[in-house]
Amino acid sequence: MARSLKKGLYIDPKLEKRVKEKIKTGDKTPIKTWARDSTITPEMVGLTFLVHNGKDFLPVKVREEMVGHRLGEFSPTTKFHKHGGKMERELEKKEKAANK
DSSP states (O other), rough: OOTTTTTOOOOHHHHHHHHHHHHHHTTOOOOEEEETTTTTOOOTOEEEEEEOOOSSSSEEEOGGGGTBGGGGGGGSSOOOOOOSSSSHHHHHHHHHHHHH
């Protein structure tokens, strides 16, 4: 569900303050943040964020296409291992045999 237009975009106030400081100083070091729910604004383009995914801080370099999305969308919280099953194991055996 989208946020009300009357309220505007949500950006964590502390994060917004740090972004403005980085822009003013021209510092290129990443900004470490837990604010996954903050919306990416045009001022953030070109900056790098270290977004917490629950375990690690993943680097997110903001590009122009990301404006309007949330920081958390680019820092996945789950890792896909693989589907199991008999067919999957047979395919893996064939791939290993072909690579040897």
